[in-house]
Amino acid sequence: MSAFRRLVARDLRLALRQGGDAATVVAFFVLTVVLFPFGVGPEAALLARIAAGIVWVTALLAALLSLERIFQADYEDGSLEALALMPLPLEAQVLAKCLAHWLVTGLPLTLVAPLLALLLHLDAAGYPALLLGMALGTPTLSLIGAIGAALSLGARRGGVLLSLLVLPLYIPVLIFGVAAIEAAIGGFPARPHLLLLGALLAAALPLAPLAAAAALRQALE
Amino acid sequence: MSAPSDLPLPSGGFCGRSLACRRGERLVFARLSFCVPAGGALVLAGPNGSGKSSLLRLMAGLTPPESGDLLWDGTPIAEDRAAHRARLCFIGHQEAVKPVLTVAETLAFWAGMQGDSRGVEAALARFRLAPLARSPCRLLSAGQRRRLALARLVASPAPLWLLDEPATGLDAEAQADLAAVIAEHRRNGGRVVLSTHTPLAIENAMPLSLLDFAPRRAA
Numbered sequence: 445m446s447a448f449r450r451l452v453a454r455d456l457r458l459a460l461r462q463g464g465d466a467a468t469v470v471a472f473f474v475l476t477v478v479l480f481p482f483g484v485g486p487e488a489a490l491l492a493r494i495a496a497g498i499v500w501v502t503a504l505l506a507a508l509l510s511l512e513r514i515f516q517a518d519y520e521d522g523s524l525e526a527l528a529l530m531p532l533p534l535e536a537q538v539l540a541k542c543l544a545h546w547l548v549t550g551l552p553l554t555l556v557a558p559l560l561a562l563l564l565h566l567d568a569a570g571y572p573a574l575l576l577g578m579a580l581g582t583p584t585l586s587l588i589g590a591i592g593a594a595l596s597l598g599a600r601r602g603g604v605l606l607s608l609l610v611l612p613l614y615i616p617v618l619i620f621g622v623a624a625i626e627a628a629i630g631g632f633p634a635r636p637h638l639l640l641l642g643a644l645l646a647a648a649l650p651l652a653p654l655a656a657a658a659a660l661r662q663a664l665e
Numbered sequence: 666m667s668a669p670s671d672l673p674l675p676s677g678g679f680c681g682r683s684l685a686c687r688r689g690e691r692l693v694f695a696r697l698s699f700c701v702p703a704g705g706a707l708v709l710a711g712p713n714g715s716g717k718s719s720l721l722r723l724m725a726g727l728t729p730p731e732s733g734d735l736l737w738d739g740t741p742i743a744e745d746r747a748a749h750r751a752r753l754c755f756i757g758h759q760e761a762v763k764p765v766l767t768v769a770e771t772l773a774f775w776a777g778m779q780g781d782s783r784g785v786e787a788a789l790a791r792f793r794l795a796p797l798a799r800s801p802c803r804l805l806s807a808g809q810r811r812r813l814a815l816a817r818l819v820a821s822p823a824p825l826w827l828l829d830e831p832a833t834g835l836d837a838e839a840q841a842d843l844a845a846v847i848a849e850h851r852r853n854g855g856r857v858v859l860s861t862h863t864p865l866a867i868e869n870a871m872p873l874s875l876l877d878f879a880p881r882r883a884a
Contacts, residue, residue: 450777454766461765522759529725530778531751665728 447532448540455544465513466548470556473506477560488565495564496625499574500581502560503553504614507582510549511589511610512596512603514541519597519663528664534657538594542586542652550582566625573628573638577621580641587645587652588613594659616644678702679724679825679856684733685880686719692731693719694878699871701856706847706867709860711875717860718758720875721829724858725755754779754823756831760814764803768794768813771802772820779821788820792842807834812842819846826850828859840865 445453459465480498484490518524528534557578558571566574592610596602624637678700685695693716701707709717722728724735726742726749735742742749762771772789776782789795792812797805805813811834818826826847832840844866847857859865 445777447778447780450774454774457770458763458765517763521761521763522757523761523763525727525757525759526755526761526775527778528727529750529753529755531747531780532778533747 447530448536451527451532451537451540452544452547455541456547459544459548465510466552469506469510469549470552472509473502473553473556474560476502476505477563480564492565492567495561495566496570496574496622496629498564499557499561499566500577500618500621503557503578503582504585504611504618506553507549507585507589508607508610508614510545511593511606514545514586514590514593515597515660516593516602524660525664528660534660535653538590538653538656538660539649542583542590545590546583546586550578550586554578554582567629569631570625570629573624573634576634576638577624577641580638580645581617581621584617584641584645584648585614587648588617590656591652591659594656594663597660597663617641620644678705678738679858680736681724682734682736684720684723684735685731686716686723686728687731688719692880694875695732695880697733697875697878699873701858701871703854703856704851706851706857706859706870707873708867708870709858709873709875715875715879717875718829721755721827721858721860722757725753725827726750727755751780752823753825753827754818754821755827755829756814756817757829758833760810762802762805762810762813765801767799767801768805769798771813772816775817776820779817779823781821784820784822788816788818791819791846792816792839808836808839811835812839815843815846818850822850822855824855826855826857826859828857828861830860830862832861832863832865835863 477498481491484494515524518527527537530537554575557574561571561574589610592606592613595609596606599605620637620640624634624641627637628634680698680700682698684697686693697720699707709720711717719728723730726746737749737752761775766774769785769789773782773785776785776788789798792815794809794812794816797809802810802813815831831843835843840863847865847867850857
């Protein structure tokens with residue numbers, strides 16, 4: 445097994461054994477979305493109009509909730525220091541950890557999102573754009589989140605700092621994710637918006653590991 | 666800055682040339698030179714805060730030196746960080762052990778990351794952890810966790826060992842195991858740099874007192 449796959453497997457095993465990690469994120473997503481009909485009233489037309497925005501904003505917040513775990517535990521128990529001295533470059537390790545993080549948070553969020561959209565009476569035409577948009581957007585959330593998680597290591601009240609660092613960077617993903625659904629419902633092609641989400645992912649894939657690895661080295665000095 | 670002339674600097678081995686280290690605002694040590702030949706053991710001595718851990722982290726490449734060079738067979742390690750990472754095994758203060766993984770899983774992971782997990786069984790036996798192989802690490806005592814961290818040395822052989830207080834929390838038997846493992850490593854041409862407050866039976870160790878390199882205060 446390559447060192448990259450070994451690290452992904454270890455992070456997945458940790459997430460599954462510690463339990464709760466993926467479950468908490470999905471439960472937060474479901475509960476928060478379910479709050480909206482109580483807050484704005486059960487009128488189907490109103491919910492349908494804001495469904496895309498609600499699902500995407502809540503997915504962002506749910507993803508944010510889990511970011512601290514990417515590096516924090518490894519930093520505290522000395523694993524990060526040992527990992528930084530392994531032959532596999534730190535950038536590749538960051539990518540492996542992002543992949544593991546996406547598998548236990550982004551992927552479940554993507555799979556649950558259509559069910560929640562159903563609850564909010566999202567127009568049937570919007571579902572392909574919702575699923576594709578989430579599939580392209582959530583990996584970007586993990587990658588950008590890793591930069592914030594690495595930068596806030598060792599800071600007191602790191603969790604709050606992390607939200608302030610990361611949420612503004614999530615705005616492009618939110619804009620194009622929602623725009624894709626709105627376009628599909630309005631009878632326009634969703635493809636340009638999905639392509640832009642793909643472009644964000646293509647940019648984040650090489651750049652985020654570079655930035656996060658640099659921040660980790662700084663934290664370990 | 667040139668090395669002090671009274672210290673011979675052969676081109677072979679793992680050497681440092683007039684190293685200085687800064688932690689925050691404070692200069693911890695300066696003009697420090699050393700050389701560890703194949704089979705050599707360098708034992709760092711000095712009171713708390715004299716820079717033993719800082720020197721080991723600097724040797725590992727975790728922190729860059731304020732000035733000076735680290736050389737491996739005459740080549741600065743800064744030129745090829747990946748090669749340096751591949752040849753060293755650093756055991757710091759923290760054991761890097763996850764409570765939910767078993768002892769065997771932990772060791773297999775670290776050895777696999779180093780690139781060679783064939784020695785896991787032997788390493789567990791060597792540090793008397795074989796009976797605990799299937800136990801989750803949360804059940805281990807402090808000394809057992811320490812032994813698990815040290816087992817990484819045997820599980821995937823690296824030519825350079827950097828050990829920061831390796832004997833902390835070890836009982837007499839485990840200390841003897843550690844000394845035997847170090848002796849065997851050196852017989853095979855391996856190098857060891859370690860800091861310890863516990864007397865370990867290490868033959869022909871080269872002592873290095875960090876106090877000799879404390880920066881002089883402005884007079």
